[in-house]
Amino acid sequence: xxxxITNVYVTTSDCSTLVVEAITPFRYTxxxxxxxxxxxxxxxxxxxxxxxxxxxDGLVNTVTVIEKKDKSFILVNLEYPSSYxxxxxxxxxxxxxxxxxxxxxxxxxxxxxxxxxxxxxGRDLGYRGYINLLEKNVVIDIANYxxxxxxxxxxxxxxxxxxxxxxxxxxxxxxxxxLEADIxxxxxxxxxxxxxxxxxxxxxxxxxxxxxxDNIIEELGKKLRLQNLGIREDxxxxxxxxxxxxxxxxxxxxxxxxxSNPVEEGWLRSPVxxxxxxxxxxxxxxxxxxWHARL
Numbered sequence: 001x002x003x004x005i006t007n008v009y010v011t012t013s014d015c016s017t018l019v020v021e022a023i024t025p026f027r028y029t030x031x032x033x034x035x036x037x038x039x040x041x042x043x044x045x046x047x048x049x050x051x052x053x054x055x056x057d058g059l060v061n062t063v064t065v066i067e068k069k070d071k072s073f074i075l076v077n078l079e080y081p082s083s084y085x086x087x088x089x090x091x092x093x094x095x096x097x098x099x100x101x102x103x104x105x106x107x108x109x110x111x112x113x114x115x116x117x118x119x120x121x122g123r124d125l126g127y128r129g130y131i132n133l134l135e136k137n138v139v140i141d142i143a144n145y146x147x148x149x150x151x152x153x154x155x156x157x158x159x160x161x162x163x164x165x166x167x168x169x170x171x172x173x174x175x176x177x178x179l180e181a182d183i184x185x186x187x188x189x190x191x192x193x194x195x196x197x198x199x200x201x202x203x204x205x206x207x208x209x210x211x212x213x214d215n216i217i218e219e220l221g222k223k224l225r226l227q228n229l230g231i232r233e234d235x236x237x238x239x240x241x242x243x244x245x246x247x248x249x250x251x252x253x254x255x256x257x258x259x260s261n262p263v264e265e266g267w268l269r270s271p272v273x274x275x276x277x278x279x280x281x282x283x284x285x286x287x288x289x290x291w292h293a294r295l
Contacts, residue, residue: 004045005072008065012057014152018076020096023047028096030086036078040098046072056223058283059102079283080104080290102153108289109155115176116150116159117186118143119253122166127191129265136164138268139187142256145278146187150285176249183212183285186253189268190229191260198261199227200254203234208250211291216254216284223280224273226257250288254281 007021020028020042027043046067053063059082064075082100089095118140120126126135143159150157158179160172176184190201200220204213213231220226237251256277257264267273 004047005042005065006047008048008051008053008063008074010053010055010057010060010063012059015102016055016057016060016082016100018060018063018074018098018100020074020098022094022096023092025090025094026096028088030084030098033075036081038076038078038084040074040076042072042074042096044072045070054222056219056283057279058105058286059100061222076100079287105286106154108286109150109153112155112183112289113179113181114150114155114157114285115179115181115184116143116146116157117172117175117184118159118161119186119188121161121164124166127189127259129259129268130195130262131265133259133265133268135189135191135259138189138259138274139256140164141271142274142277142281143187145275146185146281149278149282153282181249183288184249184251185212185216185281185285186251188253188255189257189259190255192258193260195260195262197229198258198264199229200256200258201229202231202252202254203237204231204250204252205234205237206250208248208292209233209237209252212250212284212288213252213254215287215291216252216281219280219284219287220254220256220277223276223283229255229258256281 005022009019011017024044029041031039033039050066055063059078059080061077061079066073081104085099087097120136128134147157147159160175161167200217202213202217204210217228217231221228257268259265
């Protein structure tokens with residue numbers, strides 16, 4: 001019977017957990033190769049195929065599994081600095097588990113007030129997909145996933161609507177005013193008369209909004225391989241123009257997918273896909289906060 005590494009995967013909860021499984025005992029060493037990269041040297045062969053696994057969970061970007069001279073190597077590329085702890089379980093199946101800490105990200109999000117605005121609602125259906133999926137329902141699902149995830153990692157995320165109700169734009173913006181928000185994110189879907197058009201795009205106001213919008217659209221491409229349809233400035237994005245505070249809030253509208261494309265409409269029917277959209281949006285928010293702090 002062959003012996004060696006059979007499986008490598010990553011799960012995410014309060015940390016990013018890298019799991020290595022083998023059907024034979026093995027030794028390992030972990031070396032930090034770059035500021036945010038680790039190399040795990042495993043003293044046995046691969047049974048699984050060499051692979052580069054795209055994770056992009058907010059901390060772990062990619063995990064590359066290779067074999068050289070009868071030894072296996074795992075290269076872990078991280079987005080941010082992280083410490084780790086290790087657990088080794090022996091038995092019929094030997095399992096090495098490495099827990100990468102998320103404290104850098106929770107410190108970034110700590111006490112940030114983030115308004116999530118699911119577009120449309122009630123009588124305002126928004127766009128309708130090729131197979132009758134409604135924009136108003138898609139975006140509130142994504143908003144719920146995003147709110148839960150942001151709050152789990154230390155932010156204060158508030159939705160402008162949590163039910164299928166009609167709201168005017170002024171009421172949505174006033175939520176940000178009352179709570180002195182740090183960020184305002186509107187969620188929508190793209191629509192095009194050409195059903196073959198696909199991808200995500202966004203609008204923003206001001207330099208901060210541009211940075212936030214660009215980061216979110218980029219992360220949607222990394223996590224979900226969505227085509228980048230671009231971003232543009234919308235001078236009318238803030239509806240309370242006379243209020244100085246509101247105009248200082250980074251304000252973006254993200255069209256997360258193209259609902260008029262039958263393939264992407266199918267994706268938007270999947271709870272797993274919508275949750276992954278929320279992960280990508282949070283990744284973009286964190287990158288924005290980190291980059292803005294450096295400016």
